[in-house]
Amino acid sequence: MELLEQRILKDGVVKAGNVLKVDSFLNHQIDIGLMNEIGKEFKRLFSDIEITKIFTIEASGIAIAAITAQYFGVPLVFAKKSRSINLEGSVYSTRIESFTHKRVYDVIVSKKYLSEDDKVLVIDDFLANGCAADGLIDLIDESGAALQGVGIVIEKGFQDGGRRLREKGIRVESLAIVDSMDDATGEIVFRH
Amino acid sequence: MELLEQRILKDGVVKAGNVLKVDSFLNHQIDIGLMNEIGKEFKRLFSDIEITKIFTIEASGIAIAAITAQYFGVPLVFAKKSRSINLEGSVYSTRIESFTHKRVYDVIVSKKYLSEDDKVLVIDDFLANGCAADGLIDLIDESGAALQGVGIVIEKGFQDGGRRLREKGIRVESLAIVDSMDDATGEIVFRH
Numbered sequence: 001m002e003l004l005e006q007r008i009l010k011d012g013v014v015k016a017g018n019v020l021k022v023d024s025f026l027n028h029q030i031d032i033g034l035m036n037e038i039g040k041e042f043k044r045l046f047s048d049i050e051i052t053k054i055f056t057i058e059a060s061g062i063a064i065a066a067i068t069a070q071y072f073g074v075p076l077v078f079a080k081k082s083r084s085i086n087l088e089g090s091v092y093s094t095r096i097e098s099f100t101h102k103r104v105y106d107v108i109v110s111k112k113y114l115s116e117d118d119k120v121l122v123i124d125d126f127l128a129n130g131c132a133a134d135g136l137i138d139l140i141d142e143s144g145a146a147l148q149g150v151g152i153v154i155e156k157g158f159q160d161g162g163r164r165l166r167e168k169g170i171r172v173e174s175l176a177i178v179d180s181m182d183d184a185t186g187e188i189v190f191r192h
Numbered sequence: 193m194e195l196l197e198q199r200i201l202k203d204g205v206v207k208a209g210n211v212l213k214v215d216s217f218l219n220h221q222i223d224i225g226l227m228n229e230i231g232k233e234f235k236r237l238f239s240d241i242e243i244t245k246i247f248t249i250e251a252s253g254i255a256i257a258a259i260t261a262q263y264f265g266v267p268l269v270f271a272k273k274s275r276s277i278n279l280e281g282s283v284y285s286t287r288i289e290s291f292t293h294k295r296v297y298d299v300i301v302s303k304k305y306l307s308e309d310d311k312v313l314v315i316d317d318f319l320a321n322g323c324a325a326d327g328l329i330d331l332i333d334e335s336g337a338a339l340q341g342v343g344i345v346i347e348k349g350f351q352d353g354g355r356r357l358r359e360k361g362i363r364v365e366s367l368a369i370v371d372s373m374d375d376a377t378g379e380i381v382f383r384h
Contacts, residue, residue: 028301028305030258030267030268030269031267032261032265032267033265058254059250059270059272062250062251062254062255062258063254063268066227066258067259067262069222069224075222075223076221077220077221080251110215112216113220
């Protein structure tokens, strides 16, 4: 997605440890106009398949997924990083290791909001080693819902999450795939 | 807001301990059509004042705030519950006690995304004792930005957060104010 790649080149910052900071427009401050274009692009890419729910994980995927859900005309469900006393009762659960936060989370979704009747599109801001996507797919599998695809804003193509998911036959559409980046020079190379 | 009150009566569940569960449409599964109406209503209510940023806190406020930000045509910024290695550098910070999670959070926002030039509208799903709003207002005050108002989807009118904020002269617009609720009968009474 040209608009997104240009924005990453303009405002993204490469940091040591394979960190790409895009918090000026994607996951701390959020450019809603850009999110609208991202939402429309996901709808265009997945226009040929039926979707009944958009599914993401708190927190940084929520804004993107909410805006995207508008274009599909379906509800958004987000998986929660556990511990809420408001979520007693029956949930599907899994564990996700966070690259960003260097810790393991228990992640849950209420059984009421994913069922075997659902056709689910996973939306998230980043795909790197794929741990978050794996966790969301675990929850979808537990529920019996159908995974229709995974829509990612920025895929780190030099980590193996995208390859692993595609090898399993999962349809992954990433709006920008970074093949390499260099924190010394700031260079970012996209896959085309 | 009539549409919202009707939805709370239809799908809200009153639980012991002053808990109003609205996770079927507001903060776990999210009805995006309703969020669009909520966003339009916030825009109508705050149409007379200049807003340059929508500000909320992760996680349950983000979807509402993102959809609302569309109608104001301004960026969304969300405060983070600390600990991200992606947020090194200078941040404003405060502490918030969570009623829902029974714990204290360190909450931060990058200094880059709130400044003295900003005119800020706080958006959140719930206002109860006001701890989250107090924390967001602390961050705004630290930054030197102007607090233009607070937009809340559901205010628990029987807790003192709304009264405290209004007594400080802060403009608070709540789309539904629950004056009382009863977990034995399920009754919910709105203020009009």
